[in-house]
Amino acid sequence: DTSSGTCSQISDWMGGDVREFGCDAFLCPPGTWAPQGRLMSYDETCESCGDDFTLWGRTECNGSMSNAQREREILLNFYNVMGGRNWKVDDGWLELDQEICEWYGIGCDSTTGRVNSIILRNNGLSGTIPTDLFDLPFLQILNLESNDITFDFAPVANANRLKSLDLSSTGLDSISGVRALSSLPNLTFLSVASNQLQGTLPQGLFELSQLEELNLSHNGFSGSLSSLIGGMTNLKRFVIDANELTGQLPPELGNVIPLQEFSAAENEFSG
Numbered sequence: 001d002t003s004s005g006t007c008s009q010i011s012d013w014m015g016g017d018v019r020e021f022g023c024d025a026f027l028c029p030p031g032t033w034a035p036q037g038r039l040m041s042y043d044e045t046c047e048s049c050g051d052d053f054t055l056w057g058r059t060e061c062n063g064s065m066s067n068a069q070r071e072r073e074i075l076l077n078f079y080n081v082m083g084g085r086n087w088k089v090d091d092g093w094l095e096l097d098q099e100i101c102e103w104y105g106i107g108c109d110s111t112t113g114r115v116n117s118i119i120l121r122n123n124g125l126s127g128t129i130p131t132d133l134f135d136l137p138f139l140q141i142l143n144l145e146s147n148d149i150t151f152d153f154a155p156v157a158n159a160n161r162l163k164s165l166d167l168s169s170t171g172l173d174s175i176s177g178v179r180a181l182s183s184l185p186n187l188t189f190l191s192v193a194s195n196q197l198q199g200t201l202p203q204g205l206f207e208l209s210q211l212e213e214l215n216l217s218h219n220g221f222s223g224s225l226s227s228l229i230g231g232m233t234n235l236k237r238f239v240i241d242a243n244e245l246t247g248q249l250p251p252e253l254g255n256v257i258p259l260q261e262f263s264a265a266e267n268e269f270s271g
Contacts, residue, residue: 026094027057027080035059036096037076054130056080071115072100074132082125082149089123107141114138121166122146131155134162140186145169153177157184164189168215172197179204191215193239201226201245210234217241217263224248225269230255242266 017025021039028034028046030053037057039046049061057076059069079093092103100115101108107117116138125147133139134155142159143166144151151167157180165187172195179202181187187210198220206228208214213236221243229238230252236259245267253262 027076030054030056033058033061037073055132067114068100071136074136075100075103075106075115077130078133081130082127086126087120087124109138112138116161117141117143119143120147125149128152134159137161140164142166145191153180156181160184160186162187166191168193168195170195175202175205177204178202179207182207182209185210188212188234192219194218197221199223203228206231208232212258213237215239216243219243221245225250225253227252229253232256233258235259237261239263240267245269 017038017040021042023029024034024039024046027038031049031051032046033049034044034046037059049058051061055073055077057080058073075093079090084090084093089104092098100106101113105118105120105123106115107119108114109116115136117140119141121143122145125144126149128150129144129152131152135158138161139159140161141164142162143164145166146169149170151170151172153175154177156162156165160183162184163186165181166189168191172192175192175197181190182204187208190208190211190213193215194217196219197216200223201216201221203226205214206226209232211232212234214232215237217239218241221240222245224247225240225245227250229250233256235256238256238259238261241263242265245264246269248270249264253259
């Protein structure tokens, strides 16, 4: 939120630049740019790019920007949309002289320098995850556990290197679009534990045959465990504790040969 009222409340931010130049001293708004991505002097303006890109803090309009610059802009947009000013820790995120690999919660490949992990568990994030976050081409790990977020599974299909997705304790009340993850060949870990999920287990979950670990515990899932579980032939750990599941366990569960841990306490299974 970059309304004038909000900026007046943080006028001492950015070394007092917000007091001098208003909200544009924080980040140039979408569709504009400045050499440093924000105003730092009276000689600068956030100039129009003449496009409809939704990124904040752009440092150029050029469509052929470098990989590093594109990743920086995606992350700055993520910071702004997810209430970065109110995060518990945001070290480095608005430091223009720091590489993005040094920002709190960001990990990079030691060889390529490209962003490969975002781990911001319990850090005060709020809002809807911007879809372009999944345009980070080397993203492998995304952990947003214990933040109050809104999440759409469809755009995740763009992150084809993603291996681990942790959305535990994020306030999710639906995973109806989870089938989109079936196109991610490297995804081996998914957790939606400790949310507000109810109803029968979505069929799309059982289409995630690449998973090795699935945690659905501490929700309100009801009904029976589908025989489709037998198709999840890579599953090593399956946790469904503390739900409201009933009926008999399907014999197809025996088809999941790699299964090492099956935890289903605090349900109402029979037989």
